[in-house]
Amino acid sequence: MTGTVFQVALGGAIGASARYLLGVTVGHWFGHHTFPMGVIVANILGSFLMGALIVYLGQKGLTHWNAFLATGVLGGFTTFSSFSLETWRLMDEGRYDLAGAYVGLSVVVAIAALIAGVHTMRTVLAA
Template identity: 50%
Template structure:
């Protein structure tokens, strides 16, 4: 368990560093008027998650998944994990569950972020 945790941590450091560099690079290229860096890592991370999910499985190399998928891509963008989960649900024919998962993930996550902002800004108090 500790070895796997260290693999995830090491991969996460790589992924988060890459996300930071992508954001800096996209901002330098296109300016700060639109979150190009976040959009880029979400799309690229999801694409790479698809490639890795199949490649690691076909090669019998799922032992690399904690480092590569959970660590590197999870540190790069958690959107890739969300995308993989959603597609797996769809592939399993669980369309309603997939739609609920996708809608809840987006709507509830944004609502939670707003709640956190309001709480941190002192605009809402918790009883």
């Protein structure tokens, strides 16, 4: 149990650091506008990677890496609490149009990215 908690904590630190660096990079690419691009990119990319990862680990018999990689790294990388905060911030500013677009894009595209990750990895592993 203690070893698993350490794996999750270490993975979370790595994932959160990667999310921060991605947010800085995306901010430089797109500018720091009202629309939270860094968070949405992290959620979509993280969802794709989660889909690919769960298939890969499952098919290769490596599920013992789930705590570190899925819960830790990708859990720290994706940003649902940040997503909730950004949605509230947009609503609090009266930007219901952007809040609706943000929620719709985040949910629909992130789920589509997860499905794409699953299909991509299944294709790669089948080759």
